[in-house]
Amino acid sequence: MLQVGPWRIQSVVTGHVRLDGGAMFGVVPRVVWERLTPPDEKHRILLATRTLLAVHDRAQRVVLVDTGTGHKWEPALAERYGVEPIPAAIEAALARLDLGPDDVTDLVVTHLHFDHCGGMTEWEAAPGGATRLRFPKARHWITRRHWDHARAPTLRDRASFFPHDFAALEPAGVLAFVDDPHQAEGIPDVNWQISSGHTPGQLLPRFNGGSGERDVLFVGDLVPTTAHLPPAWVMAYDLVPLTTLAERVALWKQCREDDFLVTFPHDPQHGIVRLAFEQDRPQIGEVLG
Numbered sequence: 701m702l703q704v705g706p707w708r709i710q711s712v713v714t715g716h717v718r719l720d721g722g723a724m725f726g727v728v729p730r731v732v733w734e735r736l737t738p739p740d741e742k743h744r745i746l747l748a749t750r751t752l753l754a755v756h757d758r759a760q761r762v763v764l765v766d767t768g769t770g771h772k773w774e775p776a777l778a779e780r781y782g783v784e785p786i787p788a789a790i791e792a793a794l795a796r797l798d799l800g801p802d803d804v805t806d807l808v809v810t811h812l813h814f815d816h817c818g819g820m821t822e823w824e825a826a827p828g829g830a831t832r833l834r835f836p837k838a839r840h841w842i843t844r845r846h847w848d849h850a851r852a853p854t855l856r857d858r859a860s861f862f863p864h865d866f867a868a869l870e871p872a873g874v875l876a877f878v879d880d881p882h883q884a885e886g887i888p889d890v891n892w893q894i895s896s897g898h899t900p901g902q903l904l905p906r907f908n909g910g911s912g913e914r915d916v917l918f919v920g921d922l923v924p925t926t927a928h929l930p931p932a933w934v935m936a937y938d939l940v941p942l943t944t945l946a947e948r949v950a951l952w953k954q955c956r957e958d959d960f961l962v963t964f965p966h967d968p969q970h971g972i973v974r975l976a977f978e979q980d981r982p983q984i985g986e987v988l989g
């Protein structure tokens with residue numbers, strides 16, 4: 701695990717998905733992106749789903765960021781998206797620290813797309829029936845703006861939301877809304893950033909290393925993989941691509957100034973990375989997890 705100030709942090713691969721390569725790279729031509737990530741015979745590229753596990757011993761907080769696709773998949777739909785969850789990957793990572801699912805105090809839900817939040821819940825009994833929380837003691841942090849959007853998505857993005865992934869949250873009373881990134885209520889030594897190019901109100905947690913240490917920012921689908929470091933390589937899935945572009949330009953400017961570490965949700969190889977900049981162009985500097 702990576703130690704940054706009070707936090708022990710690890711990027712855990714919870715499974716893989718295969719999504720259409722053209723959709724993942726938007727207006728970038730295939731002849732350019734296929735050199736970085738070769739597609740399969742169905743034109744899909746391999747992506748990991750990653751959960752960030754962060755432990756703050758002094759504050760007694762065990763934090764998860766996102767939970768992957770989970771296991772509530774019909775075979776035909778799993779086949780379409782190449783969904784291959786690694787069962788109990790999060791439980792195994794917790795067990796290595798002598799922790800269990802009930803020890804998770806906080807779950808940060810960046811957004812409610814199925815490949816980020818499916819693992820929050822599992823079937824209570826039969827598939828297709830009621831669901832229950834997988835980390836029942838955790839406060840589930842999400843922006844109210846995204847929560848409202850996910851329950852009334854547009855025709856363009858409604859295929860990305862499965863209501864059964866998040867139906868159990870409200871009745872369980874575990875929702876903790878972030879309305880303002882500077883609000884007092886939150887997780888100790890975590891700052892919030894909110895990004896809205898990919899989807900409204902995506903919540904990005906920044907783990908503070910404290911004096912002399914670097915912070916670690918989970919960038920969510922603002923930058924899904926290290927292949928998406930160039931600001932203009934924006935996914936076709938993004939609802940407001942020019943906002944994504946502007947948010948990435950601002951992010952890399954901030955990263956050059958603050959030298960924080962970056963952790964990605966979908967990169968198949970790299971979990972936590974220190975970026976290096978050639979002029980203002982970000983590239984992989986050092987891989988730390």
Ligand SMILES: [Zn+2]
Nearest residue numbers: 811813898921
């Ligand atoms: Zn997404």
